[in-house]
Amino acid sequence: MEPATTQPVSGGNACSNCGANLEYDFTTNTNKCPYCGSAFKTNKSTEHSTTGPAPDAGCIRFRNDLSKFRDAVIKFLSTGDKTPVNLLFEAEFLPVEQIYVPFYQFSGTYTGYYNTIDNNGKILTQNTPLNGDFSVSVYGGESKAEGEHLAGFASRADKKLIIPVSATLTEGIKLSDSQPEQKAWGNLGELKAASQVYSELNHADPTHKHQHYLKYEAKSASKFYYPGWRAVYYYRGNDYAIYMDDVTGELNGKRPDDANFEPPQRSKVYKKYLLIGLGLWFGVLVLRAALTAFAGDYFDFKNHSLNNIIFSEPVGLYWLLRGAFFLGLFPLLMTKVLYKKTVADYYAALARVRSSNLDLLASGRKSIQFRQIR
Incomplete structure (x- = not known):
């Protein structure tokens, strides 16, 4: 049967032969209708600009707005033991960006063998055959900062949230530059697949070490765009970036440390109580002298009858x-x-000082410049 070309509808596909609603699988452009058996292809839209994503890419919808990101950033910059207490009001923010970050999903097979080694380095089993399947998500862009801050979030994302890209979904949103598929596989994909296999080996046998010698072959690759927010701010001549995962609302970023914020050293606390102890030691003598002068007869200090560990003579x-x-x-x-x-x-x-700054913001007595690129 000839493939039927269909249009993506609300994150799914409609079979052109029987009209059934079909889930969109972003890992492939060719699917089969489970109802009538017709083969179909995802529509390759021509609506995208030359700077937009590949028409066969997927994306996850944005769920949050600027106010949610602003609140999260304010909270982030108001925490941390060594965060400067004036950071919120002295930081200079560049316009905030709503970004779509490219990722590749690689699926394939691996084959080879592995060795099992004990804690003393002795090989217990050698050249044990190993093969299986892998599926990994890796950052596909050119920015090291984006990869470091958002890759962990995207790898945990539910791939069922991915829908076909349309021009309306990406309008007004910065699309980060992406690297070619083969480059992404060579730089990160194969390494991530090896890490996944090694983790599975350790999980199956946590008491031993493993060496694996495997060949990885990517059978399929697809690109999807992950939603995030980015804020860059300057503080005392240095720039810092904050990223928010739009799916979970989690933040990942950097904030400066104030080198002057150091708690009292243990030696300083010891010296404090040493001086207090010295004062108490001589204070007992002062108390004894006072009691001798004003109540000596009552306590009988003059006859030394209270020569005990508390009021003894020096x-x-x-x-x-x-x-x-x-x-x-x-x-x-x-x-x-x-x-x-x-x-x-x-x-x-x-x-408490940082908390008072939040109160100033909430009351409107203070404000920060926080606007979005449009």
Whole structure:
């Protein structure tokens, strides 16, 4: 039967022979109707501009708008232990971009053998035959930053969300440059397939190490565009980028660290409690002298009847024991028990400042320039 050419309709295809609705498989342009058996091809639209995506590519629809990205960026720049507290108001944002990032989906087979090795390097099994199928998603663009920030998101994406590209879906959205299919396979695809196989071997036998010697053959390849947002901002002469996965709303980006934000060192906290201990050690002597002067008869200090570990006279055994406690054990115990709280309190104080900045934004008393390229 001759192939029937159909038009993509709302993420699916309609069989031109029987009219049944068919799911669009972005990994191939040729499909078969499960109802009447007719072969059909996905329509290759000519509506795309020369700068647009390939007509046989797929894409995932955008779900979020600028306000969602703005809120996520503000939250991101208001967190982090060492994030400058003034970052929100001193950062200079370039216009925000809504971007479609190219990815390739490679499917194929692998064949070869692998060795199993114990923790001492001894080969337990050698040249064990291995073959199977693989399917991997790899970044297909030219920007290293895009690949680093969005590749992890796209690899987890539900491929059922991918629909045929149309001009209306990509209008006003930046389409990132893509590299040729073979280049993407050579740079990342084969490596990703090998990593997938190695992970499967380790999962099946986590107690041993493995060496695999395999040949990978990509049987099919397809391109799809993944939706994301990008904001670039400058802070004190340096530029930083933030990306948001439009499907999950997750953020991946960079923010500066303030080198002046360092919690008190343990030695400094120890010194603090050492000085407190020294004060307590001599404070007991001051208290004893005061009690002797004003209530000596009542406490009988003059006759030395209370020569104990608390109120003993100086330069004696009890006095030395008190010194060992206040100058040795006391600062060590206090540092061990309270150091983590001291650090937490330090960062909590900075977090309160950042929180007050969010309140200023929410009330309208402060604002940031955040606009989208159109």
